[in-house]
Amino acid sequence: MLKRLNNQEGVAAALFLAPSVAGFALFFFVPFLIGCYYSLLDSPVDGSFVGLRNYGDLLRNEVFHRAAWNTFRFTAVSVPLNMLLSLGLAMLLNRNAYFRSWLRISFLFPLVIPVASVVLIWRIVFDANGTLNGLLHAWGWIPRDWMESGYSPAVVVVVYLWKNVGYNMVLFLAGLQNIPAEYYEAAAIDGAGKFRQWRSITLVYLMPTTFFVFIISILNSFKVFRETYLIAGEYPHEDIYMMQHYMNNMFRSLDYQKLTSAAFLMALAITVLVWTLFRAERRLARSIGG
Amino acid sequence: MKKIIACSIALVMTAAMLSSCFGGGGKNGSGATAGEGGGTSPESGITLTIAVERNEGFFDTLKQKFEASHPGVTVNFKEYIATKLDKGAAGAMKQAQRDTEKFVSTITTELASGHAPDLLVVNILPYKKYADKHLLADISKLMADDSSFDSSQYYTNIFDTMKYKGGVYAIPTSVQFTNLWLGDTSLLGDAHIDDNAWTWQDFAEIAKPRIPQGGTALGGTPKEFLLSTMLTPGLEQFVDPEKKKAAFDSPGFKNLLTQAKTLLDEGIVSESFEELVTRGKDKGMSLFEYVGFRYLDELIFDPLMMAGGKGAIFRAPSVTPNGGYSYRSNLTLAINEKSKHKQMAWEFVKFVLSEEIQGFEGKGGMRGMPVRKATFRHALELFKEPPDDLKGPDGKPIAVPPLTPERMDEIESYMTGIRTMQETDDKIFNLIETESASFLSSRKSVDEVAKSIQSKVETYLNE
Numbered sequence: 001m002l003k004r005l006n007n008q009e010g011v012a013a014a015l016f017l018a019p020s021v022a023g024f025a026l027f028f029f030v031p032f033l034i035g036c037y038y039s040l041l042d043s044p045v046d047g048s049f050v051g052l053r054n055y056g057d058l059l060r061n062e063v064f065h066r067a068a069w070n071t072f073r074f075t076a077v078s079v080p081l082n083m084l085l086s087l088g089l090a091m092l093l094n095r096n097a098y099f100r101s102w103l104r105i106s107f108l109f110p111l112v113i114p115v116a117s118v119v120l121i122w123r124i125v126f127d128a129n130g131t132l133n134g135l136l137h138a139w140g141w142i143p144r145d146w147m148e149s150g151y152s153p154a155v156v157v158v159v160y161l162w163k164n165v166g167y168n169m170v171l172f173l174a175g176l177q178n179i180p181a182e183y184y185e186a187a188a189i190d191g192a193g194k195f196r197q198w199r200s201i202t203l204v205y206l207m208p209t210t211f212f213v214f215i216i217s218i219l220n221s222f223k224v225f226r227e228t229y230l231i232a233g234e235y236p237h238e239d240i241y242m243m244q245h246y247m248n249n250m251f252r253s254l255d256y257q258k259l260t261s262a263a264f265l266m267a268l269a270i271t272v273l274v275w276t277l278f279r280a281e282r283r284l285a286r287s288i289g290g
Numbered sequence: 291m292k293k294i295i296a297c298s299i300a301l302v303m304t305a306a307m308l309s310s311c312f313g314g315g316g317k318n319g320s321g322a323t324a325g326e327g328g329g330t331s332p333e334s335g336i337t338l339t340i341a342v343e344r345n346e347g348f349f350d351t352l353k354q355k356f357e358a359s360h361p362g363v364t365v366n367f368k369e370y371i372a373t374k375l376d377k378g379a380a381g382a383m384k385q386a387q388r389d390t391e392k393f394v395s396t397i398t399t400e401l402a403s404g405h406a407p408d409l410l411v412v413n414i415l416p417y418k419k420y421a422d423k424h425l426l427a428d429i430s431k432l433m434a435d436d437s438s439f440d441s442s443q444y445y446t447n448i449f450d451t452m453k454y455k456g457g458v459y460a461i462p463t464s465v466q467f468t469n470l471w472l473g474d475t476s477l478l479g480d481a482h483i484d485d486n487a488w489t490w491q492d493f494a495e496i497a498k499p500r501i502p503q504g505g506t507a508l509g510g511t512p513k514e515f516l517l518s519t520m521l522t523p524g525l526e527q528f529v530d531p532e533k534k535k536a537a538f539d540s541p542g543f544k545n546l547l548t549q550a551k552t553l554l555d556e557g558i559v560s561e562s563f564e565e566l567v568t569r570g571k572d573k574g575m576s577l578f579e580y581v582g583f584r585y586l587d588e589l590i591f592d593p594l595m596m597a598g599g600k601g602a603i604f605r606a607p608s609v610t611p612n613g614g615y616s617y618r619s620n621l622t623l624a625i626n627e628k629s630k631h632k633q634m635a636w637e638f639v640k641f642v643l644s645e646e647i648q649g650f651e652g653k654g655g656m657r658g659m660p661v662r663k664a665t666f667r668h669a670l671e672l673f674k675e676p677p678d679d680l681k682g683p684d685g686k687p688i689a690v691p692p693l694t695p696e697r698m699d700e701i702e703s704y705m706t707g708i709r710t711m712q713e714t715d716d717k718i719f720n721l722i723e724t725e726s727a728s729f730l731s732s733r734k735s736v737d738e739v740a741k742s743i744q745s746k747v748e749t750y751l752n753e
Binding site: 043044046061062063066128129145148235237238241246249250252253254255256258 | 395398399401402403404416419420423424425628721728733734738742745746749750752753
């Protein structure tokens with residue numbers, strides 16, 4: 001009886017899942033596998049099997065090195081910054097601040113404004129003859145061409161933060177509000193100071209949220225390409241030439257071998273990273289007894 | 291009006307631009323019937339598809355003639371950009387660029403998926419990148435294997451300009467010169483110009499004291515294309531597409547950038563020329579004029595029409611002294627390596643190179659001079675009898691001196707002196723133009739700009 005019910009539930013679940021599984025397979029998984037297959041051929045048309053040669057070529061390619069390094073560096077810098085900032089903001093707004101609800105909404109604006117229109121503003125701000133340089137000049141500083149110098153990665157980080165801090169802040173806020181106030185009261189009665197409360201209650205109970213925010217931030221950091229591309233074009237300054245520039249240009253210049261192998265390598269790297277993070281989270285959760 | 295002129299000049303000038311004849315045929319070849327043929331010849335039922343950006347009237351003629359001489363074969367010109375370009379409209383230049391981009395990306399995708407047409411018109415396509423991927427047939431091999439094709443009948447120096455990685459992956463079928471100027475000798479006076487060897491420095495020195503009041507040293511070149519002009523030919527000095535190396539941070543290139551800036555800053559090359567043209571006051575106002583000589587009669591008569599017969603043809607100054615002439619072909623053909631009808635595609639190339647088509651120059655025909663020696667010479671012979679109805683720009687009749695054998699040799703020497711084809715991959719020119727703008731307007735130092743160009747071009751080459 002119980003088993004039959006389970007079976008029925010299983011069928012129902014499968015039926016409900018089918019559309020989304022089919023969509024995922026059709027638009028993501030199957031093309032990905034086909035791409036993987038093509039990365040082992042020497043030509044997309046009548047190609048012959050060459051094993052890992054494309055990967056070898058790719059790993060020897062200097063431009064690919066630069067793209068990979070820039071992407072890694074950007075993620076390594078921007079994600080921690082993003083998390084610190086959004087956590088800070090969330091804690092500030094979690095108190096009874098003046099205009100609190102308006103401030104919260106305003107931090108979400110970057111998410112709803114279409115990228116293309118925002119990019120126009122960024123371009124005006126960071127152009128060689130732009131607003132920022134105008135201000136610098138007025139203050140007697142030396143203007144520089146922000147997007148075409150060693151400062152360009154900083155600009156990209158700023159744009160990324162502007163775009164993503166609000167979203168993470170909302171996630172953190174939700175996490176903060178889920179921590180029962182009694183815990184703090186109990187801790188206060190036991191004589192714990194503000195910092196101790198923050199370290200032992202806030203941080204600990206925020207761990208699942210933090211983990212989620214971390215993964216989302218990493219994934220979003222790969223999406224910054226769109227803004228970079230729209231601001232600086234397909235051949236930006238060499239310090240902000242990202243993995244996606246490489247892949248985009250490979251696509252345009254017909255190099256499907258490099259494109260598919262680069263895509264596969266990147267997917268592999270992200271999978272390994274996320275898998276490691278999940279394991280770390282599980283271990284952490286066990287150690288704090290959550 | 292100004293916009294129209296600016297646009298049309300710009301169109302001629304850029305490295306990989308649209309064919310300048312938009313007015314040409316409007317009929318869409320892709321809609322042509324794919325008749326399945328009678329089945330009398332072994333070639334029956336073959337449909338040869340040719341990729342073109344925009345259709346031209348000449349293509350209809352080509353189709354008819356080829357089908358007539360090859361029964362059972364259907365030729366289908368597949369037009370990729372169907373919209374007409376309104377040259378006068380605002381943003382026509384941008385539109386042209388977008389169309390070209392779309393054309394390039396569509397062809398690229400089709401080639402990669404194996405569904406590209408049998409033949410491609412690669413005037414504005416990055417055919418070297420396709421050859422890198424082994425997607426184009428080596429035409430030099432097809433030529434060598436075909437005993438009925440005698441390459442010595444052609445100006446082989448022109449075919450040699452296409453050599454790439456030990457093969458020839460695209461064949462120019464006509465010639466339009468890209469580094470010939472018309473000079474006004476009445477203004478140049480006693481200037482000594484060795485146009486085979488002169489540099490841009492020489493040009494600046496010669497031109498500066500002789501520029502007419504309110505005029506310019508070089509007409510017909512918009513400011514933003516000056517560097518492209520200076521690098522045609524000459525780009526190959528700084529880029530090696532085979533070895534994937536660039537040398538834009540070299541002193542030679544920095545020098546060129548500085549020279550370009552000097553030319554603009556000192557007003558030697560100015561934008562005012564197009565305004566003069568608009569006001570109809572351009573005559574006698576420029577020392578040199580950029581002319582994309584396309585037809586034989588232009589080579590013969592244009593010098594006579596300038597400044598009361600005081601015009602002369604000069605090779606543009608260059609970073610490569612004695613580097614010969616450079617040209618572009620308004621019909622450069624490449625064969626898809628994966629085509630099922632490779633042999634027939636080669637037949638078509640041969641047909642375009644044949645006497646019948648090569649001699650079909652002028653309105654509704656080839657947009658350029660023939661690459662076939664006998665055809666060129668024959669056309670030249672026809673001008674031996676000077677026409678008596680030639681009129682100058684002012685409407686006055688011009689006396690045409692007879693064409694001497696020496697002058698004929700001189701004109702043919704332009705053909706035999708061709709050494710480089712204008713780069714068809716405009717990406718590099720685009721990068722140079724965009725990056726150098728901030729130096730030309732004094733916002734950045736020459737070192738910064740050269741470094742930036744070098745980094746971007748090397749990225750492009752090595753990706």
